[in-house]
Amino acid sequence: MSYRWSDNLWKPSCDEDGTWSAVQCKGEQLHGRCFCYNTNGSRIFGWSWWHSAGNMTCACSRRRDTLKNQGRENVTLHCSEDGNYEKLQCDSGLCWCVDPQTGEPTERAYPESMMTHLSCYDKDKIGSQYLRLCESMHIARLEVIDKLERHGRLYAHIDTVNCDGDGSYAYYSLNGSIVYCLWKNGMRIDLYQTPLSSILTVNCNCARDSYIYRQANLTFSLQCQSNGNYKPEQTSNGYPFCVDSDGYATTTLGSFGETLICKE
Numbered sequence: 001m002s003y004r005w006s007d008n009l010w011k012p013s014c015d016e017d018g019t020w021s022a023v024q025c026k027g028e029q030l031h032g033r034c035f036c037y038n039t040n041g042s043r044i045f046g047w048s049w050w051h052s053a054g055n056m057t058c059a060c061s062r063r064r065d066t067l068k069n070q071g072r073e074n075v076t077l078h079c080s081e082d083g084n085y086e087k088l089q090c091d092s093g094l095c096w097c098v099d100p101q102t103g104e105p106t107e108r109a110y111p112e113s114m115m116t117h118l119s120c121y122d123k124d125k126i127g128s129q130y131l132r133l134c135e136s137m138h139i140a141r142l143e144v145i146d147k148l149e150r151h152g153r154l155y156a157h158i159d160t161v162n163c164d165g166d167g168s169y170a171y172y173s174l175n176g177s178i179v180y181c182l183w184k185n186g187m188r189i190d191l192y193q194t195p196l197s198s199i200l201t202v203n204c205n206c207a208r209d210s211y212i213y214r215q216a217n218l219t220f221s222l223q224c225q226s227n228g229n230y231k232p233e234q235t236s237n238g239y240p241f242c243v244d245s246d247g248y249a250t251t252t253l254g255s256f257g258e259t260l261i262c263k264e
Helices: 059-069 112-117 133-150 196-201 205-215
Strands: 023-026 033-037 043-049 088-091 094-097 172-175 178-182 188-195 233-236 239-242
Touching: 043 059, 088 112, 094 112, 172 196, 178 196, 188 196, 188 205
Parallel strands: none
Antiparallel strands: 023 033, 033 043, 088 094, 172 178, 178 188, 233 239
């Protein structure tokens, strides 16, 4: 069977009710990737290499997204990298074990102080504290703001901490009027940055993906913008093509040396 460039153009998957499927896979199965999406078609936390995504449901990532959209800022459910549930979950002072693919409880809940008694507790992975560093800072910030508001102080500046669905640092941080791209450990990724005025367009996907591919010993040949997003127009041996925000082609190859008008 001959290979066609158009074979790898992404076609979104939909559920029977017409909404977006939770798992959307792009590229080809060997080195392609699958991402978590909410029902409205926005990418949310969670990804996997396509060849390893057989049990990927994004159930945890979708649950966190729903709770946040309902106004809960103190969600502490832990998702695995692929958007499924981690086996141990704690929220609102209680801990319990769950099925990673569905989130259904497999044991009764214990107070968080007794989480070590649960069969899914893994000391090497979890340690003595359920909350991870980024989460701890985020929850502490919320508690301080709540306390100040209860004492009549409605406006207080405390630096925001952005965390991902697994409790690690999210993709960006603010420092004054500059937005920086971050890796999961809170370290800046190279020199990727942009003015605060452009924050609504920043996703740092390219900056983070360059790191992911490096960790997997794979060649990363796409180009990033200075803000860490993918450049909308990429080239393959001089032939241009457009990519989406995840770096996957949205058009077939143009003519050699041609300049395309690609959607940001």
